[in-house]
Amino acid sequence: MNSTLTDSEFKLFKKYIEEKCGIDIPEEKSYLIEIRLSKILADSGLRSYEELFYDIRQRDDKFVSEKIIDSITTNETLWFRDKSPWIVLEELMLPIFISEIRNNKRDKVRIWSAASSTGQEAYSTAICIDNYLNKNEIKDVDISKFEILATDISNEVLEVAKNGKYDSISIIRGLDPNYKNKYFDKNNMVWQIKKNISKIVKFQRFNLQNSFMLLGNFDVIFCRYVLIYFSDKLRKDIFSKISFSLNNHGTFFLGASEIYTDTENYFDIHRYKNGIHYKRKVIQK
Amino acid sequence: MENYQRILANNFLNGVSETILTMTGFDLDLYECEFLEKEYDISGIIFMSGFKNAAFNISISQREALILVSYMTGIEQDKLSDQEITDGIMEILNVSAGRAKSKIEDLEKKFKISTPMLIIGKELLFKIKNNIDFFEYRLGGNNVNIRIGIYYI
Amino acid sequence: MRLLSVDDSMVVRKIIKAAVAVLDFDLEEAENSIEAFEILDKFNGVIDLVLLDWNMPGLSGYELLNALKKDIKYREIPVMMVTAESSKESIVNAIEAGAVNYMVKPFTMEELIKKIMECIGKGEA
Numbered sequence: 001m002n003s004t005l006t007d008s009e010f011k012l013f014k015k016y017i018e019e020k021c022g023i024d025i026p027e028e029k030s031y032l033i034e035i036r037l038s039k040i041l042a043d044s045g046l047r048s049y050e051e052l053f054y055d056i057r058q059r060d061d062k063f064v065s066e067k068i069i070d071s072i073t074t075n076e077t078l079w080f081r082d083k084s085p086w087i088v089l090e091e092l093m094l095p096i097f098i099s100e101i102r103n104n105k106r107d108k109v110r111i112w113s114a115a116s117s118t119g120q121e122a123y124s125t126a127i128c129i130d131n132y133l134n135k136n137e138i139k140d141v142d143i144s145k146f147e148i149l150a151t152d153i154s155n156e157v158l159e160v161a162k163n164g165k166y167d168s169i170s171i172i173r174g175l176d177p178n179y180k181n182k183y184f185d186k187n188n189m190v191w192q193i194k195k196n197i198s199k200i201v202k203f204q205r206f207n208l209q210n211s212f213m214l215l216g217n218f219d220v221i222f223c224r225y226v227l228i229y230f231s232d233k234l235r236k237d238i239f240s241k242i243s244f245s246l247n248n249h250g251t252f253f254l255g256a257s258e259i260y261t262d263t264e265n266y267f268d269i270h271r272y273k274n275g276i277h278y279k280r281k282v283i284q285k
Numbered sequence: 286m287e288n289y290q291r292i293l294a295n296n297f298l299n300g301v302s303e304t305i306l307t308m309t310g311f312d313l314d315l316y317e318c319e320f321l322e323k324e325y326d327i328s329g330i331i332f333m334s335g336f337k338n339a340a341f342n343i344s345i346s347q348r349e350a351l352i353l354v355s356y357m358t359g360i361e362q363d364k365l366s367d368q369e370i371t372d373g374i375m376e377i378l379n380v381s382a383g384r385a386k387s388k389i390e391d392l393e394k395k396f397k398i399s400t401p402m403l404i405i406g407k408e409l410l411f412k413i414k415n416n417i418d419f420f421e422y423r424l425g426g427n428n429v430n431i432r433i434g435i436y437y438i
Numbered sequence: 439m440r441l442l443s444v445d446d447s448m449v450v451r452k453i454i455k456a457a458v459a460v461l462d463f464d465l466e467e468a469e470n471s472i473e474a475f476e477i478l479d480k481f482n483g484v485i486d487l488v489l490l491d492w493n494m495p496g497l498s499g500y501e502l503l504n505a506l507k508k509d510i511k512y513r514e515i516p517v518m519m520v521t522a523e524s525s526k527e528s529i530v531n532a533i534e535a536g537a538v539n540y541m542v543k544p545f546t547m548e549e550l551i552k553k554i555m556e557c558i559g560k561g562e563a
Contacts, residue, residue: 005530028303031524035540038533076546078310118548156555157548160460167456168359170547173310189459307544308453358452373449380543383493383522390525400495 005034009049013037016057021065022209022234023072029229032071040064066207070154075225077117079124079174082256084275085222086128092272093220093251094132101141109146112218112245114208115226116150118170119161119201125222126197127183143200149215151206162203164193209234212241219247224255232262239266246280253277289337293389294420294435297341300384301433302424304377309356311427318421318432324408325432326350327371329378333386335396341382342434343374344411349429350374375401439463439558440481444474444499445491445520450543454489454520457550471497471505483511487557490537492521492528500532507536518557520545 013033014025025033037049046052056064080086100106113122129146132138152158171180171191184191206215208226221242227235242252243266252267254260256275263269267278298315306312325344333339345353347370354373355362378401386396411434413419418437423430441463443454451467458465466485468474471494478485488506492499499519506512518539519532529540539557541550 005526010526031526031529031540031542034526034529035533038530039539042533074546074549074552076307076310076548118551154552156552159555160548160551163460165460167460167547169357169453169456170359172356172359189456304544307546354449358449359456360452369449369452372447376447376449379447379493380522383543384524387522387524387528390527398493400493 005037005049009053010034012053013049016053017065017068018231020060021069022231023069023229024231025072026229029072033068036068036071066153069207069209073115073226073229074154074157075115075117076173077120077225079120079171079179080128080176081121081124081174081224082275084256084273085253085277086124088251088253088272088275088277089125089128089220090132094129097146097219098138098141101145107145109220110216110218110247111146111148111220112215112222113148113150114206114221114223114242116152116161116203117154117157118166119150119157119164119203120170120174121222121224122148122150122161122201122203123164123183123193123197125220126200127179129200130183130197131179143196146200148201149218150201150203151215152203153205153207155205158203158205164198166191166193208238212245215245217247217250218245219250221246221250221252224253225258227254227260228258235260236262239263243267243280248280250280251277252279289389289394290339290418290437291420293333293337293339293385296385296388297381297435298420298422298433300381300388301343301377301431303384304380305353305424305431308377308380309353311353311356311429313424313426313429313431316423316425318423318434323432324410326405326407326409327374328404328409328411329374329401330404331378331382331401332399333382333396334399336394338438340434340436340438341378341385342411342432342436343378343381344432344434345374345430349431352429353377371403371405375403439486440466440484441487441489441554442466442468442474442477442485443489443520444468444471444494444502445489446470446494447491450491450520453547454550457547457554460551461554470494471502474502478512478515483515485515487554488515488517489520489541489554490517492519492523500528500535503532503535503537516557518553520550 041052097109116122125148130143168189183194183197268281270277326347327350328344331341350370351362354370357373382398386398420435422433441458443451445451446469455465466477468477490499503517516538519537520541522543524542539553541553
């Protein structure tokens with residue numbers, strides 16, 4: 001087996017992955033590709049990276065391409081990362097949702113965490129809603145009126161997210177100590193999210209390259225810290241699909257440090273207390 | 286030659302801030318260093334030999350080391366042992382230097398790094414020889430300040 | 439499941455232990471290769487994954503990996519390197535020597551947990 005990956009072979013793969021998966025591989029993550037390729041080569045029985053390249057290209061293997069996306073896009077997800085989406089949710093959106101539910105103008109509120117990783121974003125949202133209902137002593141609107149769908153391309157992180165168990169290191173990243181005790185049960189070294197929070201969150205495997213049609217429409221979509229790895233073309237495609245999946249007046253959140261020049265083609269940009277959120281563009285007739 | 290000194294220094298700097306961000310969640314800002322002669326309680330050093338010989342240093346106060354290692358391990362500050370604190374700082378130094386080394390090696394320059402060493406005391410002064418090439422910076426924010434130095438021998 | 443972390447840093451072993459606890463697995467800890475062999479012998483090779491640092495006093499992680507792969511008793515135990523050593527050459531060398539995965543330090547808890555699950559075949563489609 002000739003398993004020295006030369007620079008030119010690596011560039012060949014990098015270009016193919018960028019075209020095929022819509023992923024721009026940042027320099028600091030290129031080692032992840034090397035690990036994947038070394039493993040795939042070892043498992044394939046092929047003799048060289050060159051053979052592997054032609055083999056993958058010829059078979060147009062979706063599994064390989066998803067594995068590559070998966071390995072590049074695993075991000076740390078802090079509790080209440082950036083804070084501002086939950087301020088917008090609590091101060092601008094929840095009062096309206098609740099009044100609409102009370103007035104029978106809506107039955108449910110649907111929220112999508114589109115690159116949920118190990119679930120902190122989805123659970124933070126559920127905690128935010130529960131805390132709002134408690135704080136304002138709202139008894140006539142139940143938390144079950146809120147549905148949170150959390151998706152990710154990786155089966156492994158979804159498994160962790162579903163279990164709702166967190167280690168003592170992840171639990172302190174961004175989480176208010178009061179929330180820690182109120183919403184988690186501690187068992188030895190492990191913090192388990194409480195049932196009343198986890199019951200409104202559903203986890204499902206999903207590749208953002210696919211059509212969003214079957215997921216239904218949403219009032220709020222979080223798609224944060226994942227588009228940074230995608231090519232311009234794939235990102236534009238996802239913006240377009242998100243804008244179609246949003247209900248009227250639906251809101252979309254990107255990460256605080258994610259600034260793209262083309263968002264305004266798809267969304268109206270709103271600013272609130274140091275944060276930016278996006279609304280489905282209202283087409284003027 | 287000059288160029289490699291700068292690249293290596295940047296790799297180490299990026300290594301330290303990346304390591305601290307990933308391992309503790311602290312996103313610190315980089316400043317040109319202006320206080321070589323300030324006292325620190327913990328100074329770590331690691332040597333690199335090869336195409337260029339260099340010494341990498343990070344220095345930090347005991348109190349700030351406590352904060353960092355607590356976030357790194359999920360162990361509350363008052364429950365951390367001295368050994369855990371020094372081990373944590375040593376690991377930050379080791380991983381940062383390892384990252385710098387690996388990045389330079391991808392440019393086909395071979396390097397070896399030593400084991401990290403720590404000097405621990407109270408308000409220790411860090412001194413260097415005159416007329417050597419060096420880069421010094423401060424990483425700061427969130428109540429944590431770390432002095433970083435790269436010295437060419 | 440029982441995992442073994444071989445790393446001279448106590449803090450790294452604690453971080454790995456925290457991740458492993460989330461998965462409801464047990465973790466054995468070794469500071470160096472000698473201790474690693476002691477633990478492997480103690481459990482008669484019934485270890486589901488070894489997480490191996492590269493630069494350690496005594497036998498390096500890479501040398502230990504090679505030794506394990508030559509050992510008829512232990513060659514089947516999956517090994518993942520967990521190291522700041524991230525040059526292309528090192529990664530390729532380790533995979534060639536039989537490592538099933540490679541984790542570059544520094545890592546986030548998400549990455550660590552995900553890679554452990556990949557290695558033991560949990561969550562794979």
